[in-house]
Amino acid sequence: MRKNIIFAAIVALLAAVAVPSRAEEPEDDSKMNLNAIARAIELYCNVYKELNFNYVDTIDNKKAAETAINAMLREIDPYTEFIPDRETEAFFTHSSGEYGGIGSIIMAAPDGGVLISSPYEGSPAAKSGLKAGDKILKIDDDTVATWSTDKVSARLKGLPDTKIKVTVKRPWTDDSILTFDIVREKIFVSSVPYYGVLKGNIGVIVIDSFKEKTPQEVRAALEALKKNPAVKYIVLDLRGNGGGLLDSAVQVVGMFVPKGTEVLTTRGREKKSEKIYKTTQNPIDTEIPLAVFIDGGTASASEIVSGALQDLDRAVILGARSFGKGLVQTTIPIAENDGMLKVTTAKYYIPSGRLIQAIDYSHRNVDGSVERIPDSLTTVFKTRNGREVRDGGGITPDVKIDYPKYNQLLYNISNGNWIFNFATRFAAEHPTIAAPEDFVITDEIFEQFKASIDPEKLDYDKVCEVSLSNFKEIVKTQGYDNDSTAIIFAQLEHLLKHDLNKDIDLNRVEISRALESEILSRYYYQRGESVAYLKNDNTLDKAAEIFNTEGEWERMLNPEAKRKSKVVTGPSSKVPRRLLKK
Numbered sequence: 001m002r003k004n005i006i007f008a009a010i011v012a013l014l015a016a017v018a019v020p021s022r023a024e025e026p027e028d029d030s031k032m033n034l035n036a037i038a039r040a041i042e043l044y045c046n047v048y049k050e051l052n053f054n055y056v057d058t059i060d061n062k063k064a065a066e067t068a069i070n071a072m073l074r075e076i077d078p079y080t081e082f083i084p085d086r087e088t089e090a091f092f093t094h095s096s097g098e099y100g101g102i103g104s105i106i107m108a109a110p111d112g113g114v115l116i117s118s119p120y121e122g123s124p125a126a127k128s129g130l131k132a133g134d135k136i137l138k139i140d141d142d143t144v145a146t147w148s149t150d151k152v153s154a155r156l157k158g159l160p161d162t163k164i165k166v167t168v169k170r171p172w173t174d175d176s177i178l179t180f181d182i183v184r185e186k187i188f189v190s191s192v193p194y195y196g197v198l199k200g201n202i203g204v205i206v207i208d209s210f211k212e213k214t215p216q217e218v219r220a221a222l223e224a225l226k227k228n229p230a231v232k233y234i235v236l237d238l239r240g241n242g243g244g245l246l247d248s249a250v251q252v253v254g255m256f257v258p259k260g261t262e263v264l265t266t267r268g269r270e271k272k273s274e275k276i277y278k279t280t281q282n283p284i285d286t287e288i289p290l291a292v293f294i295d296g297g298t299a300s301a302s303e304i305v306s307g308a309l310q311d312l313d314r315a316v317i318l319g320a321r322s323f324g325k326g327l328v329q330t331t332i333p334i335a336e337n338d339g340m341l342k343v344t345t346a347k348y349y350i351p352s353g354r355l356i357q358a359i360d361y362s363h364r365n366v367d368g369s370v371e372r373i374p375d376s377l378t379t380v381f382k383t384r385n386g387r388e389v390r391d392g393g394g395i396t397p398d399v400k401i402d403y404p405k406y407n408q409l410l411y412n413i414s415n416g417n418w419i420f421n422f423a424t425r426f427a428a429e430h431p432t433i434a435a436p437e438d439f440v441i442t443d444e445i446f447e448q449f450k451a452s453i454d455p456e457k458l459d460y461d462k463v464c465e466v467s468l469s470n471f472k473e474i475v476k477t478q479g480y481d482n483d484s485t486a487i488i489f490a491q492l493e494h495l496l497k498h499d500l501n502k503d504i505d506l507n508r509v510e511i512s513r514a515l516e517s518e519i520l521s522r523y524y525y526q527r528g529e530s531v532a533y534l535k536n537d538n539t540l541d542k543a544a545e546i547f548n549t550e551g552e553w554e555r556m557l558n559p560e561a562k563r564k565s566k567v568v569t570g571p572s573s574k575v576p577r578r579l580l581k582k
Contacts, residue, residue, distance in 0.1 A: 077361040084339040097189040097211040101157040114152045121525035128180040133424030134168035172428035194530030195221035199544045203231040210244030210301040215251035233547040237293045243300025254279030266346040289553045290315040299323035311351040313385040313557045317397040324358025324394030352381040354391035386559040427522040436531035441512040464496040
């Protein structure tokens, strides 16, 4: 009862103190209208008070408050979110890439429990002997068979230099129950899983996120590649890079353009909030031919890098149109132990002046949905050399690559852990394999993989058969079913009947690449996975063609020799990681 009295007193206080008279209301609509804010708070408090007094069951106050907050924020944009105190540690871990623990990705096992998915190279997990596919049975003396991945993750983490005992069941081995004594360390998750020389003379740097130490990692990779006399060109692979820290992105751009170059402008609601970001350090190389790879998963900070290098005519951009996120978020502490608010505070504009935000969240359809800004409403801007670029739809590459559309079979095989399980068995039976650059999925390996799949257990959505069945039902409902249609349907059913072996063979190229990536990760960790994506990549092939054709790279960045973007057809080795890992 006392809590309810206090609750009512707060409402009264808000109404009395926070509500100014009409004469005191700000005349400028752009300023906060305290009267409207107070009325909104009072409305919420009154409704919640009545609910708390009258609802049949006891209400979880904290849960109710978080539900109300999240519902409110969903109406704004997907990037403005409330981060409860219990999740702040994970948020900062993601931003910094550092935490205390054993250094391994874990995943839910299909039959319950938790599996080791992928230890990080050089981590305590890897050094102790834990392997992908190990099922965690006990942590110290606690049985964890029924624990969630979150609970297991929290238990595996801890202060560096503390000890932990992990007992696992390892498939495909004689001594299947193994126990490892592990000393936790400070784990640093690299945002540059691979750099190296491919195609003989191209230095490739894969960047999968922008964290606090990303600039140092990219700088070290770039300097190492430049010391290699074979390297004549540089590629930054930003495909699947969902972004991260704005400052880190600006620093990466600064490695390729002169000091003091304007990279980005952010503009908030108030004019005085405008901020210009310029490069602050001497570059590493402003002349070496540079290409950047992007796709639909390239977003936010990675769009700053690719967009700025395009606007400054410093790099040729290859791939598919990027995601289109041009919004800046700022984290604001709410109160002690109450969490944080990650709120969209500005939009960012790259050097040509264009905003690449693809969706206008301030305008919603009747059903509440939002749509991409149509191309007809975008505006033409000019790069430094006068090339035309557009706003409102992400970064459009200079050379478009047709990436394959992954069919249901590849998705089901990956999502059902058939590739993961085969790689686990393969690693158990083959102590060593060739280097990542030389390893291939042979006919023998592919046939072994096909034989490992149980058709009765594969969750395979037979799209043609389901569609045909639905169509038959429509024909029957409309009264067109007769002997003639029955014969036609029987013929179609025979023609469209799925043959799993045939379907797998038809998709051998993409399945083999996914399989190769998973197997290489068992021996060479994240580096091996990256090499698998790149070594048969038609985007890299096209970049090599541009680089090695005399004067082509320069002509592409010169408006006098501007040509229409070419479309490259054929499969790509860039298989989305979401198909390979849970």
